Amino acid sequence: MPKRLYISLLALTALLLVTAGTAVVAAGGEGRDWRSWLRVMPNIAPASHPAYIEECGSCHLAYPPGVLPAESWSRILAPEALADHYGDDAWLPEALVAELRAYLMSNAADGSARIRERAFAVPGEGQSESSLPRITETPYFVRKHNGIPARLVTDNPEVGSFSQCNRCHIGADTGVFDESQIDIQGFGPWKD
Ligand code: HEC
Ligand code: HEC
Structure with missing residues (x-):
């Protein structure tokens, strides 16, 4: 794999992990089953304006x-x-x-x-x-x-x-x- 692609993939994975982590914290679900986090994560972004x-x-x-x-x-x-x-x-x-x-x-x-x-x-x-x-x-x-x-x-x-x-x-x-x-x-x- 070309080195630059490898680095981008690494960066993307890190970003995904951070995003997922933030969502989990935002859902306030410490100690809960991971599936319950998925369930409270909105699958469609609600109106916000x-x-x-x-x-x-x-x-x-x-x-x-x-x-x-x-x-x-x-x-x-x-x-x-x-x-x-x-x-x-x-x-x-x-x-x-x-x-x-x-x-x-x-x-x-x-x-x-x-x-x-x-x-x-x-x-x-x-x-x-x-x-x-x-x-x-x-x-x-x-x-x-x-x-x-x-x-x-x-x-x-x-x-x-x-x-x-x-x-x-x-x-x-x-x-x-x-x-x-x-x-x-x-x-x-x-x-x-
Ligand atoms: C009369 C009640 C009713 C109304 C009003 C209604 N829905 Fe639904 N909706 C349902 C039901 C019941 C299902 C699940 C159908 C099934 O068994 O697959 C569903 C499924 C869905 C799904 C798929 C969910 C999934 O997990 O696959 C989406 C997305 C959705 N509705 C969006 C909307 C939006 C957007 C509106 C308004 C524009 C709307 N619905 C209005 C009853 C309603
Ligand atoms: C004065 C009341 C009123 C206001 C304010 C209003 N709407 Fe509506 N809207 C309606 C009505 C009535 C319908 C048709 C509902 C029906 O068919 O049961 C509708 C339907 C819609 C639909 C189609 C829903 C469907 O059936 O798929 C959209 C999209 C929509 N409106 C967007 C908007 C947007 C964007 C605004 C703000 C700029 C807005 N509406 C403001 C009364 C309103």
């Missing part, structure tokens, strides 16, 4: 930026699109939109290193020019949710639609979407 959480988290979960590709966020934030946002008015001043855009663009699914976020990088098919992109129409989302009957979602007044992630994923606002942490409101914990 205060203005984004405030403005985009009042009607639904402030969706993690990593669940849509940059192109989709860009279309959602277009000024004419915000004023007609899935049937609602979510208009915001230009300067604020620019700030949110920068945040979403740099944390979008297609530029992410997280495997679970990369899965969301493929946009839904058949999205016409006139309709806005949806997380709930991405192939990955559809694949993960197509076994859930309508009586638990649209016909369930305590959930209403798949867009309300946190009415089923109790850890959604911390980025946890694990199958083991699902409690569907008005129904109960999910057992596969």
Whole structure:
């Protein structure tokens, strides 16, 4: 192996160890089984930008930026699109939109290193020019949710639609979407 490659690999391994160590300490899990650390480590980075959480988290979960590709966020934030946002008015001043855009663009699914976020990088098919992109129409989302009957979602007044992630994923606002942490409101914990 060329010496420079060897040194880079060594540096990368050291970096990974430090990162993992930090995550473990951050999870506060001294003396716990290592698998419990894995479980509390968010697999999707939660929304972290205060203005984004405030403005985009009042009607639904402030969706993690990593669940849509940059192109989709860009279309959602277009000024004419915000004023007609899935049937609602979510208009915001230009300067604020620019700030949110920068945040979403740099944390979008297609530029992410997280495997679970990369899965969301493929946009839904058949999205016409006139309709806005949806997380709930991405192939990955559809694949993960197509076994859930309508009586638990649209016909369930305590959930209403798949867009309300946190009415089923109790850890959604911390980025946890694990199958083991699902409690569907008005129904109960999910057992596969
Ligand atoms: C006034 C309420 C309101 C605000 C504020 C709002 N939204 Fe929405 N949003 C909605 C509604 C209603 C839907 C459609 C939900 C449904 O179909 O059940 C939606 C859907 C979405 C979806 C698609 C979810 C899916 O089904 O995959 C995204 C993405 C989204 N909003 C992003 C944003 C962003 C980004 C902001 C901030 C700029 C924002 N929203 C602010 C009301 C709002
Ligand atoms: C009606 C309840 C419900 C809603 C609303 C919902 N989910 Fe889910 N989700 C589930 C269930 C149940 C599963 C597990 C399905 C299975 O058995 O594979 C799941 C699985 C997932 C998974 C895969 C988890 C894994 O460990 O493989 C992800 C990621 C996910 N959901 C994200 C989302 C996002 C993002 C939203 C909102 C846009 C959302 N979900 C809305 C019920 C829901």
